[in-house]
Ligand code: FES
């Protein structure tokens with residue numbers, strides 16, 4: 001019989017008490033125990049970043065951490081990013097810049113970007129790229145993601161869209177865009 | 187992943203007792219960036235996982251110019267990079283720690299874990315070897331201190347005995363004009379495993395630019411990280427000119443015992459050892475000349 005343990009943690013601002021097996025990763029606990037399925041499973045080896053959550057202010061691959069290690073920690077997952085129905089500015093800018101196609105990488109990118117902007121509200125492009133280097137995307141080619149984060153930083157600082165000149169003005173369209181807007185893809 | 191028991195002791199004593207009680211069935215857990223992958227793949231199958239991150243002694247960086255550095259085994263790489271003393275006094279070790287994986291990995295992975303995992307390609311181990319680091323271990327038979335040079339015995343194997351735990355890495359305070367550097371070669375910009383890694387630490391007499399102390403550590407060019415003893419010795423007492431650097435680089439190449447694998451051929455690796463030895467020595471020398479730390 002699997003031995004289960006009680007874990008007390010804080011997720012998206014709420015104290016959470018949960019029951020899990022010590023062998024379960026934080027990603028499994030989030031998805032299978034708490035049914036917070038916004039964090040995605042890509043590689044399970046720490047390479048793709050799809051499972052990224054923010055723990056005590058730092059981006060972490062939830063696939064490389066045991067659920068029990070969450071004891072006493074403050075965890076933010078993609079589900080904690082929007083305030084109710086109103087999207088976080090990062091999410092908004094991802095939509096405006098069409099920064100996603102299939103969307104599986106998006107929650108991880110958003111969490112890495114959030115960890116960056118919380119620490120460094122005015123990052124250079126190099127800093128943005130460095131901070132997102134642990135997240136892989138097979139669809140977008142990254143540029144639109146970098147633009148979204150640049151825009152989000154500018155918006156959060158009350159500046160307008162910076163002059164990067166070549167930004168296309170379309171918003172995310174198609175299924176992924178609609179699903180993101182409806183909160184089906186997180 | 188197989189079923190495990192998890193313990194997170196709050197003191198070193200408690201951790202040592204737990205590890206002693208379970209011996210080979212236990213494995214310490216630090217950042218987990220190697221261990222979780224090994225558990226999932228079944229390449230390590232401990233019944234007990236002992237999380238050492240809650241032990242205050244293992245989670246801290248303590249530095250003074252009098253006593254040098256004590257780097258706890260559970261300090262994540264990102265905390266090293268964010269520490270002003272680390273950047274100032276051990277820039278080579280700091281850059282090695284900051285090269286490991288993505289920020290997500292650096293938020294968890296530790297230098298102690300990098301060493302205990304025993305990979306020949308570990309980035310921080312050659313930097314530790316260059317700095318003459320010692321490892322403080324605690325186990326069922328008490329404590330002991332062993333040099334990092336020689337800590338690794340074979341890929342994935344170290345001097346750690348069953349039940350034994352790495353507590354901290356101890357590094358002497360740098361001399362007045364001393365510094366270090368670490369470079370690795372990978373076929374891309376970031377996030378890869380070293381094809382070759384070279385760490386160098388130098389202490390200089392700036393009155394005549396003579397080398398007082400020199401240590402060169404090599405990674406990914408043998409079954410374990412290598413201390414290039416002859417290359418290091420060749421520099422001591424010499425003026426650090428192009429000829430001295432060239433001689434050291436040749437001797438470093440001679441100390442390497444690389445193999446051909448998917449990351450590179452032995453011949454290529456030997457070549458790169460020479461290139462990186464020249465470059466790390468030049469960077470460490472530049473930093474050592476600029477340093478003025480006592
Ligand atoms: S699933 Fe965690 S990094 Fe890929």
Ligand code: FES
Nearest residue numbers: 101102137138139
């Ligand atoms: S949008 Fe498909 S992987 Fe990034």
